Amino acid sequence: MAASMNHEPVHVTDHAMILYMQLVLGVDIEQLRTHIAEAARRHQGAPCVRTLGARFLLVNGRIVTTIGGHSVPGHEMLTRLMRDSEPAEVV
Numbered sequence: 389m390a391a392s393m394n395h396e397p398v399h400v401t402d403h404a405m406i407l408y409m410q411l412v413l414g415v416d417i418e419q420l421r422t423h424i425a426e427a428a429r430r431h432q433g434a435p436c437v438r439t440l441g442a443r444f445l446l447v448n449g450r451i452v453t454t455i456g457g458h459s460v461p462g463h464e465m466l467t468r469l470m471r472d473s474e475p476a477e478v479v
Contacts, residue, residue, distance in 0.1 A: 423440075424451065425451070428444050
């Protein structure tokens, strides 16, 4: 008797992707993180930094997302991304 096929979509988390890149593909994630941070640090102070072929959104000294290098984020998009990336206030 054949097993029934499940046609439900499978979601792959960012965590699983990073581990796959690190463990299977051999990508040195920490070296890549340092490389991106050093490139962005030279332009720190701006909310959006274009370097290494991409644009990185910085909030409070942290890169919180990557935008395609050919995309030019408008003011509304940057404001929304920065607002949505703010850590929740602890009350």
